[in-house]
Amino acid sequence: MKRTLGTTLLTTGALIAALGAPAAHAADPPPPRIDLRVLVVSDGGPATDAIAAELDTAGTPYTEIDLTRPDRPVIDAGYLADTVDGRDRARFQAVVLPNDNPFPANSPEMAALAAYEQTYDIPQVDAYTYARPETGLQYPVYGGYSGSVDGVRAQVTDAGRAGAFGYLDGPVPFEDNSPTVGESYAYLSTPMAGADFTPYVQAPIPGTAKQGSLVGEYRHDGRRELVVTFVYNQYQQQFRLLARGIVEWMTGGVHLGASRNYFAVHVDDVLAADDRWNSTLNCTPGDVDCTDPNATPDPIRMTAADVDHAVTWQRERGFTLDLAYNAAGSVDHREDNNGADPLADRFLAERAEFRWINHTYTHAFLGCEQDTSVVPWRCATNADGSTKWVSRTDVADEIAHNSAWGRSAGLPLDEDELVTGEHSGLRVLPQQPTDNPNLALALADTGVSWLASDNSREPDQRQVGPATTIPRYPMNVFYNAGRAAEQVDEYNWIYTSRAQGGSGICEDNPDTTTCLPEPLDTATGYDRHIVPLERQIALGHVLGNDPKPHFIHQSNLAEDRIAYPVLDGVLDTYGTLFAQNTPLVNLRMKDIGNELKRRASWRSAVNAGQVTAYRIGDTVTVESPAGVDVPATMPEGTTRDGSAFGEAYAGERSAWTAATATALTLTLPQSAAPSVGTGTGASAPVTAPAPDARVPEGVAEPVSPTGS
Template sequence: MTTPAVTEPPSIKTLATATLAVLKRKTVLPLLTLSLVLSACSQASIPAPAAVDPDVGSSTHGSGEAHTHDLHPALPGLPLTELPTNARLSPTTLTVPQGTRLSAQALPSNAQTNKVALKVLVLSSGPTDFGIGAARAMLDQAGVPFDVLDATTTPLTPETLIASDGVGKYQGVILTDSALTFQSSPGFYSSALDTTEWATLFQYEKAYQVRQLALYGAPNTVPEDYGLRLVPGAEFATGNLNVTAAGKVAFKDLTGNAVPLRYAYTYGTRTLAVAGVTTQPLLTDDAGNVLAATSTLDGRERLILTSAQNPYLLHTQVLGYGLVQWLTKGVHLGEHRRFLQVDIDDWFLNGDEFDPATGGLRAQSFRLSASDALSARDQQRALDGAYNVVNHFEFAVMFNGGGATPSSLSTCNPQLYGSLIKDALSSVSRCMAYDFDWVNHTRNHLRMDVMDLPTSTTAIAGNFSIGTQLGLQISRKSLVTGEHSGLGYMDPTDDGTNNDGGFSQPKQDLGLGRSNPNLITAAVNSGVHYLASNRSVASEWDASCPTCGVFHPMDPSILLIPLYPNSIHYHVTTPEEATASYNKLYAPGGVVPYWDHAFNYTELLDVDSTQGVGHLFEGTAWPTYMHQTNLRQYAPGKSLAGDWVKAVVEKYARYSTLPLNTLRWDDLGAYVERHTLEEKAKAANAYTAIWNRTTSTVRLNRVGSAVPVTLTGFWGGTFYGAYEAWPLNVSGAVDVYVRTR
């Protein structure tokens, strides 16, 4: 099967032509160069071209009309012919510029080598640096604060690394490649650090016991020796990363299963006995060649990877958590957690159903049956029991009370009561009031981009009222509007006269400033604090903090929680319908032809679950939204939604042991709110965190009102995997005990 491209791919990176400000006498050293191009895809983190499918209409259960949507297929990533599958390190010599000194300057007289700030330094080789995205992603996902130094423009000096009071500024150092290589002139490659700067860095790492992570390298002896040597002819871009016994110790979250590596140029190496160097392989290829290793030299601890890294690649996603924990010794600000959140929209409504024979819609609409709903409950229970990584999974059900019959008898056996059952779905929903997280999806799913206050209030408060009548356990502070409407992603000509029908012009991202103030007012008046937004719309998520929610500019008491779509379309109920709809978009002859053949259901699940797996590894709490049509029990105990979740979890559990948390929407909102405040406080340098390794304490110091802080490594904290963490509210100076792992 052809491998897909990333839905939101990074651009192909090429080496820029740049010149060091001052190149002293040049010393030509052995082979070490930089990747010209990075992969934009991987086996298990490359989403298929996902359809963004906003809802465009609705009806109540009694109207007989189908609740409908509109499919807006996202353009695929890079054309398959342009994927950099053969990217490699350029076979040329590397020059390390001669510095002004023969060695590093002496440490300052007040050096406090037992103390370091809880922050990481990322050393970059310039604006076209291939590894900076991976470094940023893994640190962002863990909540670790960091600085980036572009070594092609900014000198690295002792003052860069050591504060005026002698405290180390950084607890760890990441090299985006092991020699910080860039093309200083056509065909000529140079290290962005000169010999003095390398010596300064190495001295700091030794004195302050700071670990160094090289995200990519073809290890030899430049600028230092890792005890590894290239194996000629052992390069590859498709293979496996096999975890050694030492690798399982370093990457405490991994299962030990081989991790597929796809579309990332990789160098096979072998260990070589080098005086003063101790090398420990962590990952190997199928031939036993070393692909990652820790090593020590002169008291310094280092870890090097010989594969190109990219945040969209599976191996980077799988290894990222363990790399950060190794680098920080398990003590750092922030925490990394993973979530399994799946929303089911449009419960109680009729919906369109795709007809594979015609490529259009069936004349008869679809609405969940009582047996479909009961099966959904049983499917989530089965998933929860089948995988150790799943922690109390349940669907979040976005309900539209306008399609319900609140007076219907509460029972999970409606067939026993005959004519006493007014609506079987309403009856079993009442019976399963505590089996799902029930979330307000508005009364009738009207589009709320241009809607008056009374109608908005009825849509929101009225649905809460119906949910109460049904006896549902509702997340009272949460709301998902139909189409995620009302937030400025809209038809700019919409005048609000057709809120239950299609829109005239394609939707545009007009920004949150064009949100409907009546929606915001009605939501606040109804007790809503957490409002779903569309992760596919630029203004509705925070690119500067990918794990943060967005406080709405019209009323910051409303926090936006971004949601992901997937490619199980809103109007499909069976595998046949799902594949036919997907192929209508992306198979040869489709709307946006992308694949070289039409997919079967197994291929569709395999490809689209890769996107879900990638989202799990990101550490974001964002739900993926699906639809009531996707819960049809097309075979005993089987539904499209259940198949998709199982496929995602099965892939995840193959590689990681970290638990997947599922939170009710109100709890999810509260978690994201605190996390967002915490990340913003870190970004604003609102407090300091200094680790005293002699006393095994971290001093947190905040001048002003309390701010939320989470500390991984907190002694006595709550364990997540092998590492413990604890949330605090800090004002003034607080000393807490930590321990390394």
């Protein structure tokens, strides 16, 4: 939702006077208009970038000024405020600065910001600043601490839980991914005597019995600052946990955009079997690239007992899995076993416990016709050199046949959702750089509107004929592993060097983040390394307001049932961090697609300047283009046409509202009224810039969860 300004718009002059006396009014001047947009003043550091990323993901409009650009606009009274229809207007509802004062001493720009904040009750976030009296804190040398906080478990205070951070119900753990890389740095200190400072998040000061503030509110001179004294980037868990609260604090819970913590898990190849990894051949017999003459397929298929375990697990966890099924797996099994298939029988008996997705009938490859005479395979060609494609009829038959079987079996199926085998039909590099041209036609023939894609190949949504793609995150729990030892053996082969018996992929691709310094122990490596790593990666998506689903395979629910420790890790960790008012949101596939699609439309409208939103007193007004749904987050008690607005989540009310011919109008509760903004015009004192704050290596360059 960023609009970066690159040209000088206004000059300085009469800053304090202009802001201090916005207009001559009668005894009871009308309340000002506050536009729902955040001003982010950036120095190019990771902290302001992280806050901007949070606003962008949620759909909260903001304007960014880059202090490193010589052609940036000047921040003065005219830039910050003006009048609209005779009413005073504050152009930004909050200000984010790199620190408490990033300007030179006696800067008129800082003076303009200070006067603006005081006049209109505009909060300021100090994204990462030094603990010092100018921020309401003691210098760290006076009984505080400056240094690494890797691995520290901070806590939200009672004041934090009663306010913007009330969605958190446990510790705020700081990452410590590598013993050799500094990932977090902080200044821990206590408030100055007499300062109106309230800590919201704090941690123990080493060597003392005291707690030092990491996030706190400093009220002074008619201004409010959120003082953050630790550095972070947008991917680190500690920021992800606190990001929602930072935005809620700066906006008073009144802002455009909405955020949830999402987690959905698709299980592919249900009713079929997955070929097993061969630890001797270092390939998967049955796979097109495993051409060893001694390769004999060894299939992994769930049992009826695995279904019972899945049902029990879901009920205990309050979590529903999405099953992408291949009906031919059951039909063929019955043909080979005198009509018996206990697995399918048990699934059908428990079909209402799951959500179901069409995964095609046989799991056939639906792209080009594959030439497997070479490794890796290539697309077969016609005599004229053109690509041989799987036909429209064959693609449509795979979809329709599987759908018909699902209907006859009584599956609770949405027939407009589809996962093709291996996401085939879509482009796959390097062999097939374009979609099968027959795929879009077959999707139209069969009524498919939502098509799964692989996020590691295509992270963005796109149209394929009548269907919109839904990128899915592949979990690094392999399709060809039913036992933990097999998973570790394959993991070792992929992610170790050739000298250690591995594939050498990390030598060829040094940016690979899961590389290993040495092979894992096959007896312990899964629980000690792979499970924590995959839990952390998935949890990062959950905490990032990312609705994209994750996918595993039915083999991972069979034999050693290796998927459950990862899923339990995500759910257990989440439960220790968040309050009950902030549950995980588990959407089915088409609802995820709609969420992503609405976000894209909203982002385009905001970036095109087609959205106008503001607050006057207790009324919020949003004007948007026809056909563009509006995301908004408001305090509890907000109403629309006399009825409660939105849904309760994380202590606020939020929702997407369908676009109408008239503006969206919301009425805020009395408790959301501004506390300052009297128009007195008195300016706050301006102090010298904050000392340079240290940015450790692990923040400037994010450390992978493995530390490699």
